[in-house]
Amino acid sequence: MRRYGKNTDEDDIRHRPSRRGSRPRTRIRPKHEDAAEGLVLTVDRGRITCLVDNRSITAMKARELGRKGVVVGDLVALVGDLTGAKDTLARVVRVEDRTSVLRRTADDDDPFERVIVANADQLAIVTALADPEPRPRMIDRCLVAAYDAGMEPLLVLTKSDLAPAAPLLETYAPLGVRTVAVHHHEEPDAVRELLSGLVSVFVGHSGVGKTTLVNALVPANQRATGVVNAVTGRGRHTTTSALALPLPDSDGWVIDTPGVRSFGLHHIDPSRVIHAFPELQAGTEGCPRACSHDERDCALDAWVAAGHADPARLDSLRRLLATRERHEGD
Template sequence: MSPGRRRYDEEDVRVRPNPRGSRPRSKERPRHEDAVLGRVTAVDRGRYTTLVRAGDQPRTVLAMKARELARKGVVVGDQVALVGDTSGAVDTLARIVRIEERESVLRRTADDTDPVERVIVANADQLVVVTALINPQPRPRLIDRCLVAAYDAGLDPLLVLTKSDLADPEDFLRDYTPLEVPYVVTSSKTPGGFTGLDQVRARLHDRVSVFVGHSGVGKSTLVNALVPSADRATGQVNDVTGRGRHTSTSAVALALPDGGWVVDTPGIRSFGLAHVDLARIITHFPDLEPGTADCPRGCTHDEEECALDAWVAAGRAGPAGASRLDSLRRLLRARGQQSED
């Protein structure tokens, strides 16, 4: 050590009494006991429109998701707890700090090979499948998929048939009447006004109903008739392709004037069921499931030994048995391909 340089020892080390960041992190999270409850009615780029009940005067509150929710998804229909500025005033923003337990979740995937499921809506109790009788033509396979998704989510199904002024619903109903799926026949073009609208209202009263259907079936027209203030965009069917143009771009929950909610969703062209267990699919075909009692052990219901062929041939599945069995096997094949990947 060179002359004149002092040796340092432990007494020269200064210890800050309360260094910043030395406090142990608590595992306890704020309980937000002062949070108010709201229902998510729309989602748009990280901003959530919620409806907060304050006596007889509900108010709309715009909110963002709090950091503590991390990657938890918030969807239309969710009941959430809000803190911060919940006045609903212009240019204010509340925080969603908690998602209440969901009573039901309606899901779908992009296709039957997509492992990523998408939650469409939470806390609904009815799935309304809207289909036109013509222009565009009904798509029974898509309808079957929607019914499977409804049963799997614990929702009651309802078929709403539109454009009955252009086609007789009898042929279509022949395939679905044996399933005892409730239905309403409607038309917005009859001289006497919108026929069937009162029956639809009765089915929706005091319920949370999700409307699904492919583009061009008249879903937005029906929603506008049920909720006059909705102002949902409507479109025309392409004369060449027979397909409708997407007019609804996001799901939105709309309060019905006489009680209940309608959740209008964008038009769909596919309804993947990758999230539905293969073993449960047959349970959602109540006209076919009894016929599996005579199937051999481990039957996939898509093989020569399957007893469903004899069940259908004997007419025990009803007049639509053959087409329903074909629909079932298409679903099983698509899902089976996913399980083998």
């Protein structure tokens, strides 16, 4: 064994060659100024389908993006093979700034938020009037998410041939939310008119006929639909990933999303929940500082008692806030 003593100089030391080479690392990233612009149509298991000059391009996220996610609706910059030919792959090298972001968590106690869609203008909350029964709490949660994301809500009531729409419409009339009811076997012309020129995200729990409605709006792209279980009243998930589709004869877009059974609001500050209830918001001016809106001195009780808002809306607000506070205290 060779030993190094006091008289050892640097020529006696053997250096192990570096496998990484001697090229210095740099934080400078290419600007990709010649990259093509694209719209993300769907993301499935790491493969990103984009629309580039009316061509469907399959791409993957470039390493330089790091942990930055790419979601449906994103405007992105792409390089590489942009021919759209079979077995070709481009790279998404940049995600442009988003104008809106729709997020949700799996449940209220789930700290991990999921971005559903970017750059959408309105959230179409789809609910059936029957089979399954309407879920007002789910509607309220989607309204909260829409307002938080800076999107206009649209309440779409399906299966109006099975039950009247008036009772539910009356509940949400004070909110000023646009609503439309559609017959299961009729052309959804009224819905199509409200989507024209906008990017609209369709959200609803399983079995409400959301994907059936999307198929009627965009007949050229038929997505699989399911049926509602007669015992549980629940639908089966048939849409597995969000997909953006161009609305025929319009410059609008429809984004179909997988059915959800819950819409968590863990990512939303409870103080912003009141924005989903504008008919109650004006009544908070008399509330004490940092009012939880569910305490003895809350001004909303007197506001509702004076006839300014429906008591059911205050109950809805308080249920949401109570759910958030319970999980935050765990």
